[in-house]
Amino acid sequence: MIRIKRTLLVFTAIVLVLPSFLVTAASNDEAEISYKDEVVYATLSATGEQQEIYVVNNFDIKEEGTVFDYGTYTSLKNLTDLSEMEQNNNVVQFSAPKGKFYYQGNMNEQPLPWDISLSYTLDGEKINPDELLGSEGHVEIQIETSANEQVNSVFHKNYLLQISLTLDPAIYSNIEAPDGTIANAGKNKQITFTVMPEKEGKFSVAANVVDFELKGIDISAVPSSMSIDSPDMDEMTGDIESLTDAIAEINNGVGDLEQGVSELNDGVLGLRNGSAQYKNGISELSGSSSELVHASKSIDEALVTMSNSLSKNAEQMDFSQLTELQEGLTQLAKGLNQTADGLDLLKENYATAYSALDKAITAIPDHEISEEQIKALYNIIETEDTANKKVVDQLIETYSAARTAKGTYSSVKEGFDAVDPTLTEVSGSIRKVGTNLTSMATELSSSLENMNVSESFTQLQEGLATLSANYKQFHSGLIDYTGGVGQLANSYHDLHAGTAELSGGTSELEDGVGELYNGTAKLKDSTSDLPEQMEEEIDRMIADFENNDFEPVSFVSSNNNEKINTVQFVIKTESIEKEEQATTEEQPVEEKGFWDRLFDLFR
Template sequence: MLMRKKRFMIVVLALMLILPAFLVDANQSTSTSVEKVVAEKAEGELASKDEVVYANLHANGELHEIYVVNILEVIKAGTILDYGKYSSVTNLTDLSEIEQVDGTVLIDAPEGKYYYQGNMKESGQLPWDIKVSYLLDGTVLSPEELAGKDGHVEINIFTSANENADRVFFENYLLQVSLTLDPDIFRNIETNDGMTVNVGKNKQITFSVMPDRDAKLIIQADAVDFELQGIEIAAIPMSMSIDTPDIDEMTEDMKTLTSAIKELNEGVGKLNDGVTELNDGVTSLRNGSKQYQDGMTSISDASGELVDASDAINEALATISHSLTNSEGMDLTELKNLPGGLSQIANGLNETANGLSTLRENYTVVYQTLDSAIMAIPQYQITEQDIHGLYQSGANKVVVDQLVETYTAALTARATYSAVKEGFDAVHVTLQKVSGAINEMGGSLTSIANGLSSSLENMDDENSFAQLQEGLETLAINYREFHAGLVSYTGGVGQLSNSYNELHAGIIELSGGTAELEDGVGELYDGTNELYDATKDLPDQMQEEIDSMIAEYDRSDFEAVSFVSSENEKINSVQFVIKTESIKKVELETSKIEVVEEKGFWARLVQLFSRG
């Protein structure tokens, strides 16, 4: 037993010593065999290589198999080395054998185009993860379950980057996804972004997925007896150069728009200044109008007392005149107080006249300020077409709405002022006439009081008394006329006071309107300022945006690389042709029993050779 253990240990040690050397020799022999084959044959020369990658997918998008058709442009006949981990290779050019050793394909290729197919191992990966799901009336079904069904069908195709594959193809290749739908099966076809065209009797829907983009593609339709041809996906490099478009004309238009916005902003700025002056003027007018209204109200309120006092004087003069005519030796002591009363009335009228003169002067100043502010509002003739063009220019709609509203309000304010301007002018003239009339009445009463006072002082005989009697009679007659004029005047003052209350209410409303107008124009000016700041660099911003978009999709500098092996050089192009399996109904086949006719030896011999 001990001897057996020793022999076993010796054998194990021998194997440990021999095996590494054997493995090294195996690897060296593989490398040597490739070099030996190349050395034994004439070396060929390759100009370029194209790869067409074919992938078959299951109906749900899962990978089934990948095989690559390699197209070699041989410019010198001889042995060509190509690289790729294939499970098997097939010569598509002639009947010669292709040798494959550990990821190296050795080809004895003639000059010209040489084609061979390599079937990739199960570990092969596409650059894209492709998933397809099917819904029938909102319920997810497998492709097998959906076949032959009726109802509303939704097909969702998802594409994204395969993190286990080289991203160079995902980042630089454009996907074109196509579905062919039989109109006998599908009705009311809808897609999210697909383009639908007629191909024979069928409808073909094509989607484009840009490089470096995930996508969800949706097709909806009403289906009867559902079947679907395989979904075809082509992947090609988006290597075309995108020329920068000529946008000079567009930028010139944008510059024109920017200039117009600048002028608009400056115009709104001037309008804002004018409206501010207008509002200040209207505010002063409102304050002056309030003072005038208060004065007219006071005068109107005092008119009753003035008329009563004048009526008393009128009756007193009539009584005195009548008494002097019919009496002799009457006491004139009470009569001497009459000039003082007339002087007081005259002084009151003079003060009223002076107050009205001051009010007229203030009113004139305020009115001139209002008139200047209103006349400063520009009368631009902006048509509906101009306003529509401003809306279509891309300007901020809220700002344009405010501009149009302000423009309309400004024209309304100017038109309203023009309509009531005659009323303002009439107030000025009325104040001037009323002030003059009151001054005249005050002067007349002062003259009468002075004359009466002088007459009373000089009355010392019968002649003087007779003159006094005659003078008082004349005074009584004239005062009756004065009293009638005073009553008419106070009636006019009352009417003017009532009318001016309405005018003052209108001025207050106008003041409120101009205040709102000032706020609105201020907001509008802020908006046009913001609009101008946002658009003044618009032409340059457009060019930068276009350059950025072109740079995002321009793949003109992309250089093709091999899909199957990074060792392959001189790659001209790599294309992908991907297709899912079709969804077909399972047909029940009727088994047929074939009757085999018994044949003789010679008949079987002829049949054998005919197959060859």
């Protein structure tokens, strides 16, 4: 009976153990693979030098058969069953049943897609990591990543690096990580940095430490693919549309300004031309004043001489000279009338020029532009837009000149208003004297024909005396008038110079506003579809982050391995820690029986 029981036990043990040794007969047919995943494990030294690298290959076998995989491995390990694996000329061959199949391939000479370097400083001095253990002070850890040009760039361009450090608060305090995220991980602090695809990373962690230790830094790399919901653009595009509408309004306003400045420039140009004519006329009048005063003085002296001569006895008078006096009075009256005509023409030209001047100056707007408005106008213009900034400078300069010219005109307008009535009064006075002289000459001629010398002589003597006395008053007024004309001529030179400067300024202003209008028109055209451009740019940026069109490639053999589902990298640096001294107590060794030894084979 005991023998039967033992036989059953052995049979049962064999039945239980046998499946572990039996391997499904390898089919000569190639296996059908759904996909393959690769997880690349690598260890680095504390400064970033690569130490060990291996890949765990995970196959999803749809139909069992022979699998051919490619890679430059130094050794292989079957992680699924005990079946043998063959490698020949970088081709790995094995038989796999349906389902998941794992194997590990070591490839210590294969470089990673990233160059990773770490450096350390203690209290500002660079230090080797093996000298840091147990140190105390202010420690800074520098981590840098960049593309490894020796490896397929597809990983650097499409993979996201995540770097994590775990720090014990009992060792580290006052932790600073400017570009990292600090989070609690149990009792520890976890510092995480992220490196975007195609970017280089440069990070630092600083802290005060006691009895320095550092666990290995974890670095993972996965394809950058994230789902991003498109933001609600309605409010933003509404604001942008308001901006484009405002720019269009500014452009329309600048267009109106350009037209107004053009009209102002035309008016100021007409003012300048009229002012030039008036300046020439008043200058000629001022130049002829000395001749007019000299002639009036000669008349005054002649009248005095005649009055004195008539005071003598009639017997001693030569009345033949009266005819000459009559002719002289006629010529003098004619000259005074011509002078009055000239003054009337001057008055007419002055009125025309003054009217043009008044209209042009009045047309200058009374707008007062504050410093805040000027600053706001400068803010609209981009800093690099030197051309438009120069135009605005010219606008402000011309605005100041126009305000100055208008103020100057207001202060001297009273003098201009007095010129027209003065010319009218002087012209009338001269014309009245001329008329009187003409009448005197006519009466003298008539008197000479029917004159009773004895009776008329006394009347003539009294008339000439009265004329001589009155003419002195006229001559004095004439001197005052010519002095005023000279002063007006001298003053008007400065006013005309200001008018000419104003004309030049408005001309530059017209050119500048034209350039500004062209600039605002271009700005309007370039921003008219700004909301659509913004939406397109945001869609493009989201597409860059989503990276949905990325197709994974094999790390170990990108040209041969197909149906790659995912490739991930798990990298860890060497820890800087104290070695733990294991204390083990010797346990008495029990001697095992046959069945124990048999079952140990399968445990």
